[in-house]
Amino acid sequence: MRKRDYHDDMKFLRAVAITLLTAGLLYLFFRNIHFNQVWGIIRRVHPGYLLLFSAGLLFQQVLRGYRWSILLRPRKAAIRVSTLVNFTLIGFLINTLLPGRIGEPARGILVARKEGINSAHGLASVVLERLIDALVVIFIFLVSLLFLKQSTFAFLGKLRWAAWAMLPLVLTAFVLFYFLNKPEGVAWTAKRIARLVMVLPANRRERTADSVLHFVQGLRLRLRTPDFVKLTLSSFAIWLCVVPVYWLMFRPLGIQA
Numbered sequence: 001m002r003k004r005d006y007h008d009d010m011k012f013l014r015a016v017a018i019t020l021l022t023a024g025l026l027y028l029f030f031r032n033i034h035f036n037q038v039w040g041i042i043r044r045v046h047p048g049y050l051l052l053f054s055a056g057l058l059f060q061q062v063l064r065g066y067r068w069s070i071l072l073r074p075r076k077a078a079i080r081v082s083t084l085v086n087f088t089l090i091g092f093l094i095n096t097l098l099p100g101r102i103g104e105p106a107r108g109i110l111v112a113r114k115e116g117i118n119s120a121h122g123l124a125s126v127v128l129e130r131l132i133d134a135l136v137v138i139f140i141f142l143v144s145l146l147f148l149k150q151s152t153f154a155f156l157g158k159l160r161w162a163a164w165a166m167l168p169l170v171l172t173a174f175v176l177f178y179f180l181n182k183p184e185g186v187a188w189t190a191k192r193i194a195r196l197v198m199v200l201p202a203n204r205r206e207r208t209a210d211s212v213l214h215f216v217q218g219l220r221l222r223l224r225t226p227d228f229v230k231l232t233l234s235s236f237a238i239w240l241c242v243v244p245v246y247w248l249m250f251r252p253l254g255i256q257a
Helices: 002-030 035-044 047-072 081-097 103-115 119-145 156-180 183-199 202-218 225-253
Strands: none
Touching: 002 081, 047 081, 047 119, 047 225, 081 103, 103 119, 119 156, 119 202, 119 225, 183 202
């Protein structure tokens, strides 16, 4: 009974700490907001823009859920897109309320527990999402710079150099993932992990090595060519959808973008 009471007390204290942290962050976020001005702006917004913005935002989340289902297909083929959309929205909600973007790993762990797959594989799918997003965004950014004149914005030259510097790093990451998809890549990685965990206490080595190896194996796409094409097209569709969605948000606010 004492052990159970201790766990109950810890759960209560954890809930209190999370509540206080959330309340404090909300206070910091809202303390300098003039709600009268905000309400005045909202009243001037045409409802049609809000409907289109909401529809576009929902469509974007559906695309994200569909893409996530492709990444998780080698682990479990029967995950519903609606389930993944729900967990995607939960992750965005956690990111909004708490710092550090902890909603990203949280949604990976939550969906893994619900669908009965390894948590490391759920986390790995989220990491793959972010890396794919980085590559797509950098590619679209580089293409968009080609249509902007250098004289229009003085800092475009620096942005070009930054984008070109980031692109090889992202491509290198994908080359590593390609290597991990090969049987010899997994064997090589397993040996390196076994060596690295030797610095840990003996009672933690095996468990740590298994967890890290599960995570690395989760980074293996193991997708067929049609699924890879779908993954690529859906990734570009997500970010091309962002442009009109945010334009619909800026337009009624008088922001010329």
